[in-house]
Amino acid sequence: MLKIDHSAAEPIYMQICRQLKKQIISGELKTGERLKATRALCEEYHLSRNTVLSAYQQLESEGYVRSRIGSGFYVEELPGYEKAKEDANLSFRKTEKKKTCRYDFRYGALEPNLYSTSGFRRALKEATDELSNKESLFNEEASGLYGLREAICQYLFESRDMRASPDQVLITGGHHYSISLLLKILPKSYQTLFMEEPGHDDSSATFLQAGYQLIPIEVDEGGMKVDLLSEKKRSIVYVTPSHQFPMGAILPIARRLQLISFAKKTHSYIIEDDYDASLRYKERPIPSLFSLDASDCVIYLGSFSKSLSPDLRISYIVLPAGFDRFSLQENLLISSPASALIQLCIEKYIRSGQYKTRVNKVRNLLKKKHNAILSFLEENYGDRIKVYGSGGGTHFVLKLPVDKKQEDILSFFEARDIRLYPMKDYYIQKDKAAENMVLLGYSGIPLTRLEDHLGQLKKALDELLEENS
Amino acid sequence: MLKIDHSAAEPIYMQICRQLKKQIISGELKTGERLKATRALCEEYHLSRNTVLSAYQQLESEGYVRSRIGSGFYVEELPGYEKAKEDANLSFRKTEKKKTCRYDFRYGALEPNLYSTSGFRRALKEATDELSNKESLFNEEASGLYGLREAICQYLFESRDMRASPDQVLITGGHHYSISLLLKILPKSYQTLFMEEPGHDDSSATFLQAGYQLIPIEVDEGGMKVDLLSEKKRSIVYVTPSHQFPMGAILPIARRLQLISFAKKTHSYIIEDDYDASLRYKERPIPSLFSLDASDCVIYLGSFSKSLSPDLRISYIVLPAGFDRFSLQENLLISSPASALIQLCIEKYIRSGQYKTRVNKVRNLLKKKHNAILSFLEENYGDRIKVYGSGGGTHFVLKLPVDKKQEDILSFFEARDIRLYPMKDYYIQKDKAAENMVLLGYSGIPLTRLEDHLGQLKKALDELLEENS
Numbered sequence: 001m002l003k004i005d006h007s008a009a010e011p012i013y014m015q016i017c018r019q020l021k022k023q024i025i026s027g028e029l030k031t032g033e034r035l036k037a038t039r040a041l042c043e044e045y046h047l048s049r050n051t052v053l054s055a056y057q058q059l060e061s062e063g064y065v066r067s068r069i070g071s072g073f074y075v076e077e078l079p080g081y082e083k084a085k086e087d088a089n090l091s092f093r094k095t096e097k098k099k100t101c102r103y104d105f106r107y108g109a110l111e112p113n114l115y116s117t118s119g120f121r122r123a124l125k126e127a128t129d130e131l132s133n134k135e136s137l138f139n140e141e142a143s144g145l146y147g148l149r150e151a152i153c154q155y156l157f158e159s160r161d162m163r164a165s166p167d168q169v170l171i172t173g174g175h176h177y178s179i180s181l182l183l184k185i186l187p188k189s190y191q192t193l194f195m196e197e198p199g200h201d202d203s204s205a206t207f208l209q210a211g212y213q214l215i216p217i218e219v220d221e222g223g224m225k226v227d228l229l230s231e232k233k234r235s236i237v238y239v240t241p242s243h244q245f246p247m248g249a250i251l252p253i254a255r256r257l258q259l260i261s262f263a264k265k266t267h268s269y270i271i272e273d274d275y276d277a278s279l280r281y282k283e284r285p286i287p288s289l290f291s292l293d294a295s296d297c298v299i300y301l302g303s304f305s306k307s308l309s310p311d312l313r314i315s316y317i318v319l320p321a322g323f324d325r326f327s328l329q330e331n332l333l334i335s336s337p338a339s340a341l342i343q344l345c346i347e348k349y350i351r352s353g354q355y356k357t358r359v360n361k362v363r364n365l366l367k368k369k370h371n372a373i374l375s376f377l378e379e380n381y382g383d384r385i386k387v388y389g390s391g392g393g394t395h396f397v398l399k400l401p402v403d404k405k406q407e408d409i410l411s412f413f414e415a416r417d418i419r420l421y422p423m424k425d426y427y428i429q430k431d432k433a434a435e436n437m438v439l440l441g442y443s444g445i446p447l448t449r450l451e452d453h454l455g456q457l458k459k460a461l462d463e464l465l466e467e468n469s
Numbered sequence: 470m471l472k473i474d475h476s477a478a479e480p481i482y483m484q485i486c487r488q489l490k491k492q493i494i495s496g497e498l499k500t501g502e503r504l505k506a507t508r509a510l511c512e513e514y515h516l517s518r519n520t521v522l523s524a525y526q527q528l529e530s531e532g533y534v535r536s537r538i539g540s541g542f543y544v545e546e547l548p549g550y551e552k553a554k555e556d557a558n559l560s561f562r563k564t565e566k567k568k569t570c571r572y573d574f575r576y577g578a579l580e581p582n583l584y585s586t587s588g589f590r591r592a593l594k595e596a597t598d599e600l601s602n603k604e605s606l607f608n609e610e611a612s613g614l615y616g617l618r619e620a621i622c623q624y625l626f627e628s629r630d631m632r633a634s635p636d637q638v639l640i641t642g643g644h645h646y647s648i649s650l651l652l653k654i655l656p657k658s659y660q661t662l663f664m665e666e667p668g669h670d671d672s673s674a675t676f677l678q679a680g681y682q683l684i685p686i687e688v689d690e691g692g693m694k695v696d697l698l699s700e701k702k703r704s705i706v707y708v709t710p711s712h713q714f715p716m717g718a719i720l721p722i723a724r725r726l727q728l729i730s731f732a733k734k735t736h737s738y739i740i741e742d743d744y745d746a747s748l749r750y751k752e753r754p755i756p757s758l759f760s761l762d763a764s765d766c767v768i769y770l771g772s773f774s775k776s777l778s779p780d781l782r783i784s785y786i787v788l789p790a791g792f793d794r795f796s797l798q799e800n801l802l803i804s805s806p807a808s809a810l811i812q813l814c815i816e817k818y819i820r821s822g823q824y825k826t827r828v829n830k831v832r833n834l835l836k837k838k839h840n841a842i843l844s845f846l847e848e849n850y851g852d853r854i855k856v857y858g859s860g861g862g863t864h865f866v867l868k869l870p871v872d873k874k875q876e877d878i879l880s881f882f883e884a885r886d887i888r889l890y891p892m893k894d895y896y897i898q899k900d901k902a903a904e905n906m907v908l909l910g911y912s913g914i915p916l917t918r919l920e921d922h923l924g925q926l927k928k929a930l931d932e933l934l935e936e937n938s
Contacts, residue, residue: 014753021722054752057751057752058752058753061719061751061752061755061860062719062721062722062755062756063691063719063720063721063722063723063724063725064721064722076721076722076723077723078722078723078726079723079726079727079730080726080730106607108607108608109605109606109607110605110606110607111604111605111606113600113601113603113604113605113606114606115597115598115600115601115603115606115810116601116602121597124593124597128584128590128593129584131582131584131780132582132584132585133585134582134584135580135582135913135915136578136579136580136582136912136913136914136915137578137579137580137582137583137584137778137779137780137913138575138577138578138579138779138780138913139577139643139774139779139780139782140780172806173642173646173805173806173807174608174804174805174806175804176803176804176806177642177804177806180649184678202803202804205803206803209653209803222532250530250531250532251532252531252532252545253531253532253533253545253547254532254545254546254547254548255532256532257547257548257549258548261548261549282526282530283523283526283527283530284483284527286530286531287531305608309606310606310607310608311600311606311607311608311609311808311809311810312808312809312810313608313804313805313806313807313808313809314808334645334671334674334675334678335643335644335645335646335671335782336642336643336782337641337642337643337646337782337806337807338642338782338806338808339780339781339782339783339807339808339811340778340780340781340782341584341780341781341811342808342810342811443605444604444605444606444607445605446604446605
């Protein structure tokens with residue numbers, strides 16, 4: 001028996017199809033049994049022959065029945081089977097959402113907004129127009145659009161003193177992607193990984209994920225203590241020389257040269273993560289380690305997250321000129337994760353000169369925030385709160401004169417609608433992290449609201465310091 | 470001695486800085502030596518004190534010198550160092566470019582163009598406007614924009630009979646990214662990987678890259694021969710049930726149920742790659758394996774490459790409802806490679822109903838090409854050329870009645886400006902591939918040019934068959 005509803009949205013042949021499937025799966029229609037002849041079904045339900053034939057042919061395509069020429073459709077043999085839940089449990093475990101705080105000193109956010117600028121909109125329109133003219137669309141080069149790689153090389157030459165050709169550049173889908181890809185490219189014999197301590201948490205997470213054992217190297221006011229690197233052959237040294245993350249030190253030239261000669265001697269690779277090099281507020285950006293390297297041992301990581309927007313998800317790798325990329329090309333890249341439209345848009349944005357303007361605009365704005373927060377801290381707390389990382393970047397590390405657990409300090413602020421961030425996240429050896437150090441990011445707070453944020457922070461800090469005095 | 474060029478583009482303090490760096494690195498200025506006093510330098514070169522101070526402070530920031538209060542700037546000790554090549558070799562090994570062919574039957578290209586449609590442009594504009602209104606920009610959810618995941622669930626419910634919640638969906642940066650991510654998510658104890666033979670080359674490359682050993686399972690006119698799966702605990706079965714790649718079979722319901730019960734019994738996972746399910750030209754799209762699964766063992770891979778554009782680089786994974794995603798959330802995802810702008814644009818495109826219209830449009834166009842090529846082959850070659858994979862998708866596999874090596878067949882066509890593709894690429898066991906089978910893709914060839922392509926193909930085929938008769 002079939003139920004045909006002529007007024008339903010579901011086409012009639014699908015109604016037939018669905019019900020017959022059910023009967024076959026439930027065993028109501030048995031293996032080898034012949035389906036009712038199409039003509040008989042047509043008459044019984046007043047249907048057109050086409051409708052019934054469509055239903056039977058669909059069943060045949062999916063393998064429920066098989067037609068025998070001149071004889072009809074017969075039910076195929078199906079194995080036993082537990083029926084799919086008709087209403088599967090859709091209450092999948094939700095991502096635990098953190099309570100939001102009104103005064104959030106989040107690291108990694110960015111304003112001013114990129115998408116509202118006429119420059120970006122123009123580049124986006126030009127990119128859309130250019131793609132519109134393509135006869136057919138296909139998966140573009142796995143290493144990224146050649147034009148964008150060229151524009152990046154030009155920019156790096158002018159701003160970071162780097163000589164690299166587009167063939168050395170790989171466009172990626174963000175920092176995490178860059179590191180993952182790099183770990184695939186590097187020969188498997190490179191197994192020792194030296195990491196700054198404290199250092200970038202997403203980087204160490206990615207290294208750990210890829211199965212590397214991390215050797216933490218202490219950081220002081222000159223960045224990574226290069227002296228502490230043990231002379232292992234074929235190691236990888238991950239370093240943020242322009243602005244150590246999160247402590248903010250600049251790696252001095254002596255340590256840079258020492259690092260390069262270490263890499264040369266041990267046949268190691270240095271990963272230079274140049275995540276916010278353009279953001280210096282007193283001096284010029286510090287020249288890249290890559291630009292000092294004559295031995296092809298520095299791999300450079302760049303990104304647009306701190307200049308354009310973190311949600312664009314475009315980063316890039318610059319490989320040393322001597323890197324053997326042949327096997328990589330053939331076997332490892334496979335495809336790019338970066339949308340052609342976004343890549344082309346950024347290329348046009350760089351080539352038009354707007355990118356440089358944007359970098360300056362972002363730097364000037366961040367400098368104002370940086371200076372305001374620094375003055376605020378100095379004027380109100382002087383030596384009582386030690387500040388790390390001033391002079392560049394998008395955050396400070398604060399050492400608070402309190403004797404409390406880090407979790408308790410953060411909860412104290414959270415109860416006052418303020419979010420600061422735990423320094424512990426940046427340590428491989430969690431026990432080395434000082435309890436009273438927290439991270440304060442400012443790049444996402446609009447300048448107009450900074451005073452309000454600092455007012456609230458002052459109230460909380462005063463209360464906290466009072467409590468501890 | 471310094472050379473100061475007042476007419477140069479390089480700021481004067483940078484000229485000083487650059488020359489002093491050179492002198493320090495070369496040893497001309499020795500460790501511990503005091504730089505000329507700022508006042509003396511000012512007088513000697515007629516410079517302002519600020520200019521000289523800027524240069525000295527930059528040198529200090531980078532660690533070349535150190536200031537002693539009231540005494541001046543002293544050269545720091547630097548280790549020996551091989552100078553960076555001033556003109557590094559920029560002739561990096563170029564990617565070997567294949568000769569382009571005018572008549573390219575490439576797989577994976579797509580027309581009609583998405584970017585020229587008013588629907589896409591409207592969605593892109595709306596997405597840009599929405600992002601413009603954000604107070605600050607940040608790295609969005611690692612699993613992808615919630616709204617897009619929701620829109621995908623709605624679409625999959627309506628078109629693929631799938632019940633999944635947005636929390637089960639991960640947005641990725643394309644097919645390769647989906648598989649790589651999946652292999653990270655799956656517990657390390659899942660080490661056996663069954664793969665269709667022939668099967669999808671990028672998928673097997675990704676599995677191999679991740680260190681899996683592949684067990685090839687033969688494919689016949691009913692797709693993967695599920696009978697051949699050996700009962701290993703905790704294995705992974707990669708399968709393309711809606712349209713086996715590249716041979717084009719539909720996995721019949723009996724094999725589907727058998728596969729699910731295999732997975733249930735052996736605690737295995739099935740990866741259902743549903744890469745072109747919407748492209749059926751006779752019957753309705755075949756319901757997904759995921760929709761039959763009551764035991765939470767099917768992981769579904771979807772993509773916009775065959776409906777929107779391959780260069781958007783957006784694919785997605787749908788995890789079974791019972792999948793433990795907790796550890797994943799915390800440790801593995803880290804960040805999404807997909808641009809927020811593109812994600813939001815696709816969300817709006819789906820929600821406005823334009824996505825469904827587009828899918829129909831693409832299907833209708835491809836159906837015309839499919840039918841034209843099929844008629845062409847049948848009319849001209851009848852049984853002499855066996856055609857696999859008709860009825861759906863974007864390509865055919867042809868078995869040519871010639872006794873030649875595959876390379877020679879492809880070169881024969883290439884010499885006539887025609888590119889066909891080697892079936893060998895899709896085999897794990899290369900020796901199992903028949904020499905006389907080639908892949909012909911048609912989705913990127915405009916309908917208006919198809920006749921021209923087929924005319925050229927006919928000339929070459931006639932010549933080839935003549936030669937072999």
